[in-house]
Amino acid sequence: MNKICNYIVLFCSLSGVFGSEPRYSSRFEYDEQMLEKMIRMEIDYEKWEKRIDEQVNKMVQTMESLESFVENKVIQVQEETENAIRNYESRFNASLGALRDTDKEQATALPDVLFRARGVVDHTLVVNQTMVFSEVMYNIGDGYDSASGIFRTPVNGTYLFNVHLCQYKGHSIFYAIVANGVTVSSGLSYENSGYVCISGEVVIKLNENDTVYVKSLHDDVQLLRTALSSLYSYGIKAQTFSGVLIR
Ligand SMILES: *[C@@H]1O[C@H](CO)[C@@H](O)[C@H](O)[C@H]1NC(C)=O
Ligand SMILES: *[C@@H]1O[C@H](CO)[C@@H](O)[C@H](O)[C@H]1NC(C)=O
Ligand SMILES: *[C@@H]1O[C@H](CO)[C@@H](O)[C@H](O)[C@H]1NC(C)=O
Ligand SMILES: *[C@@H]1O[C@H](CO)[C@@H](O)[C@H](O)[C@H]1NC(C)=O
Numbered sequence: 001m002n003k004i005c006n007y008i009v010l011f012c013s014l015s016g017v018f019g020s021e022p023r024y025s026s027r028f029e030y031d032e033q034m035l036e037k038m039i040r041m042e043i044d045y046e047k048w049e050k051r052i053d054e055q056v057n058k059m060v061q062t063m064e065s066l067e068s069f070v071e072n073k074v075i076q077v078q079e080e081t082e083n084a085i086r087n088y089e090s091r092f093n094a095s096l097g098a099l100r101d102t103d104k105e106q107a108t109a110l111p112d113v114l115f116r117a118r119g120v121v122d123h124t125l126v127v128n129q130t131m132v133f134s135e136v137m138y139n140i141g142d143g144y145d146s147a148s149g150i151f152r153t154p155v156n157g158t159y160l161f162n163v164h165l166c167q168y169k170g171h172s173i174f175y176a177i178v179a180n181g182v183t184v185s186s187g188l189s190y191e192n193s194g195y196v197c198i199s200g201e202v203v204i205k206l207n208e209n210d211t212v213y214v215k216s217l218h219d220d221v222q223l224l225r226t227a228l229s230s231l232y233s234y235g236i237k238a239q240t241f242s243g244v245l246i247r
Pocket of ligand 1: 086089090093
């Protein structure tokens with residue numbers, strides 16, 4: 001309403017200025033056309049105002065929807081990240097649990113296998129003769145047979161064997177550790193004038209029921225027979241054969 005009043009004021013003042021304009025046949029015609037123009041301008045103005053309002057509304061709506069889109073996106077990314085972390089954590093937990101189970105399994109699956117025997121039945125040996133260590137100190141897993149001198153593996157695994165032999169003064173030792181009929185370690189002490197002790201060992205992967213023993217590789221192998229003094233009963237302690245399942 002205000003705008004229309006303004007136009008009317010403008011119209012009245014203009015009609016004063018252009019009142020004598022010769023293009024118009026009458027003052028009335030002039031006034032009429034001016035009024036018409038002004039009404040058209042007013043209508044145009046209102047149209048423009050409406051369009052601008054519409055555009056501004058659209059922009060506001062766009063911005064609002066953009067804002068909520070970004071907000072939703074942020075929430076979505078947050079949720080996805082949290083889910084991913086949870087997923088990862090539960091997978092990690094599961095792996096850790098499996099690892100612990102495997103550890104337990106292995107700990108329970110690996111039995112104690114350990115033997116040690118000393119003292120030999122025959123101190124003089126010929127080639128290929130098995131050394132029979134007769135005094136069993138321990139035989140966990142029951143793999144060693146003190147009658148034959150043969151150790152039979154109770155389970156698959158990696159084993160460590162050790163033999164320790166002392167030679168009779170001036171004689172020789174030629175020995176071999178034999179696994180499944182094959183020499184896997186050997187050593188000697190040849191015509192040594194003193195009392196020499198030698199030892200040998202082997203780490204070997206074996207299957208269940210494989211056999212391991214120590215044999216002489218030569219005739220006239222002579223092992224220490226008696227104690228050298230009352231302090232050391234070498235005769236029996238010198239000759240030992242032992243084995244252990246290590247994994
Ligand atoms: C993973 O294990 C930890 C510790 O036991 C526990 O606090 C957590 O809730 C577990 N996570 C999942 C996803 O299972
Ligand atoms: C000793 O054993 C090896 C291998 O088994 C064999 O080749 C060799 O003929 C044997 N020696 C004697 C004298 O029996
Ligand atoms: C022992 O090893 C043999 C040969 O590798 C295999 O066939 C067998 O299944 C194993 N036994 C056990 C109890 O693992
Ligand atoms: C090992 O020997 C024992 C006793 O003779 C037997 O019961 C077992 O089946 C044997 N195992 C294998 C894998 O030959």
